[in-house]
Each structure stands twice: as C-alpha cells, then as structure tokens.
Amino acid sequence: MPELSIRLSDEVRSALAAKQPVVALESTIISHGLPRPDNLRIAREIEQTVRDNGAVPATIGMLDGQLWAGLDDEALKRLATSEDVVKLSVRDLGIAAASSADGATTVASTSAIAAAMGIKVFATGGLGGVHREAAQTFDESADLVTLAQTPIVVVSAGVKSILDVGATLERLETLGVGLVGYQTKRFPGFFITDSGFSLDWQVDSAEQAAQALKAQEQQGVHHAALVVANPLPESEQLDTALHDRVLAEGLSIVERDRVSGKQVTPVLLGHFHSATEGKSLEVNVRIILRNAALAAQIAAAYAKLA
Ligand code: PSU
Ligand code: MN
Numbered sequence: 001m002p003e004l005s006i007r008l009s010d011e012v013r014s015a016l017a018a019k020q021p022v023v024a025l026e027s028t029i030i031s032h033g034l035p036r037p038d039n040l041r042i043a044r045e046i047e048q049t050v051r052d053n054g055a056v057p058a059t060i061g062m063l064d065g066q067l068w069a070g071l072d073d074e075a076l077k078r079l080a081t082s083e084d085v086v087k088l089s090v091r092d093l094g095i096a097a098a099s100s101a102d103g104a105t106t107v108a109s110t111s112a113i114a115a116a117m118g119i120k121v122f123a124t125g126g127l128g129g130v131h132r133e134a135a136q137t138f139d140e141s142a143d144l145v146t147l148a149q150t151p152i153v154v155v156s157a158g159v160k161s162i163l164d165v166g167a168t169l170e171r172l173e174t175l176g177v178g179l180v181g182y183q184t185k186r187f188p189g190f191f192i193t194d195s196g197f198s199l200d201w202q203v204d205s206a207e208q209a210a211q212a213l214k215a216q217e218q219q220g221v222h223h224a225a226l227v228v229a230n231p232l233p234e235s236e237q238l239d240t241a242l243h244d245r246v247l248a249e250g251l252s253i254v255e256r257d258r259v260s261g262k263q264v265t266p267v268l269l270g271h272f273h274s275a276t277e278g279k280s281l282e283v284n285v286r287i288i289l290r291n292a293a294l295a296a297q298i299a300a301a302y303a304k305l306a
Pocket of ligand 1: 026028029032033034105106107108124125126127128129140141142143160261262263264265269284
C-alpha cells in the first residue's frame, strides 16, 4: 500500500493486508443524513451488519484533521453527536485537514478514499445526483463526477427520490459509471422500490456482482465505479402517496428558504424524517442495512475469486 495519510484501525489494516473482505462506509449518513439520537445506534448497526455478512467495516471520517478508515466507538460517537462536524466532499478534504476539522465523508469522498486504499466495495443509502432544479441551479452532486473516476463497487438503493432521477441516469451513462440492478431491471427510487426507470443490466447474486468487478479489472479499462442498485421489497417501501406529498412540501421549503449548496440534501432528508413521523427514517435504516449486507456479501465473493 502507498504511504497515505489515512489512519487505519488495526482491524482494517490487517484485513487489507490479508486481502480479506472489507466494506467502506460513509459518515455523512451518520452526521447529516440521519436524525439524532438514533444516528449513533444506526451507525453501530450498519457496522454489525457488515460483520454478520462476512466483511470488516471501514467507516471513513475525519477527526482533528486526520482521516480515519475504521472508527472506534468514541470516534463514531463524536461524528454522530458533535455540532461541529463538516460535510466533506472530495474538494474539502485537504483544507479540512489543514483546519484540523472534524468531518464526515460523502459518497464522493468516501469512495475516493476507499479506492485509494484498495477497498473494493462501499455501501451507502442512496447516491447523490442531479437535483430537480438543476437546469437553473446547476446543482448536481459531486458524487457523480467522482464515481466517474473511482474504481469501486457502490451498493445503493438507487438515487435519492428527492432528485431528478431521469437526468441522473443520463449523467451516469455519460460519465461511464456502470449500473446494474440487484435481482431486478427496475431502477430503485431510494424510499420507493421502483423509480419508474428501467435498467439495461441485472445481476442475480453477490457472486455475479463480484465477477463483474473482477472482469472490469481484468479488462484494463476499469476507471469508474460500478453501482449495484439494490431496491427495497415493495412491502417495505414508504407509502408512495405519503412520499409524494412530503417530497413536494420539502421541495417548496428548499425554494422558500433559498437553501443551496451542500445544505439541500440534509434539509430535504430532515424534512422527510420529521414530516413522516419517523416512517421515512425506518425505511432509510432498512435501506442502509440491506445495502451493508449485500456489500459485505459482494466483498466476500470477490475475495474468493481473487
Ligand atoms: N444517502 C442517504 N443519506 C445521506 C446521503 C446519501 O441516505 O445523507 C448523503 C451522502 O453522503 C451523499 C450526499 O454523498 O448525501 C450527497 O449530498 P449532495 O447532494 O450535497 O452532493
Ligand atoms: Mn449539491
């Protein structure tokens, strides 16, 4: 491994050295995506789920300007409870380190850091993407361009339904990001099972997803991410009428309060969690735990291939 200024927990270090399965986890979900006090409990559950499915969790975050992969419970607690945790995309990492900040990494920065360390698989809830007003605001998540240049498997329940899903799919295609449904050819819509868009490809098992990663690596043109879209079963999705109503409210709050930049996503998700009286939170947690389980299975299957 190259000399990177990323501190690894002992567990993550030995798993990587032994080429055992490791799953990267982001910390923005914990600090900015999920409400307190549930967020800390959920962060621990995500890690446990990765372990239960045969991999070592590597939650990535910054403490006092130092990047870590593999957080101990005290660090997890700090990112979950401190008021001063900055949401860190890739462009923020250097300046945040020089400012001795505490920070939480997004899909973009987590995948970039994980890939730099040789971690092959990353689990999140839903990707960032093109926002609905992007034609005016140009608001497109840095997740997309980062995934275009980061070779890693990302397990997600599609993109957040707060986004323009069709535009996001077009951008993923343009950017060369691989996209495959897990046991489906319907693209999931995060809180809802089916976003209304279809997919070109599906894999039927964790082994097949691992084979796709392996094949990409062997082809020598593996510069971008492979997104494995893992939908919730319909019986577990958020009620679609409730979803549509709360989303419309959330979007008008964003407009009314002129929310912009990196606040948009946390404000919309926060509105969901309060306006659905915790129903969207339950759904969000199931999404993340299911993705963590599948990611661990893919990482384990990949380790067997290698
Ligand atoms: N998915 C969730 N909750 C979240 C996010 C994604 O279920 O909090 C976070 C991720 O860290 C993602 C970020 O990278 O939102 C996207 O933010 P933006 O739209 O500002 O790029
Ligand atoms: Mn944005």
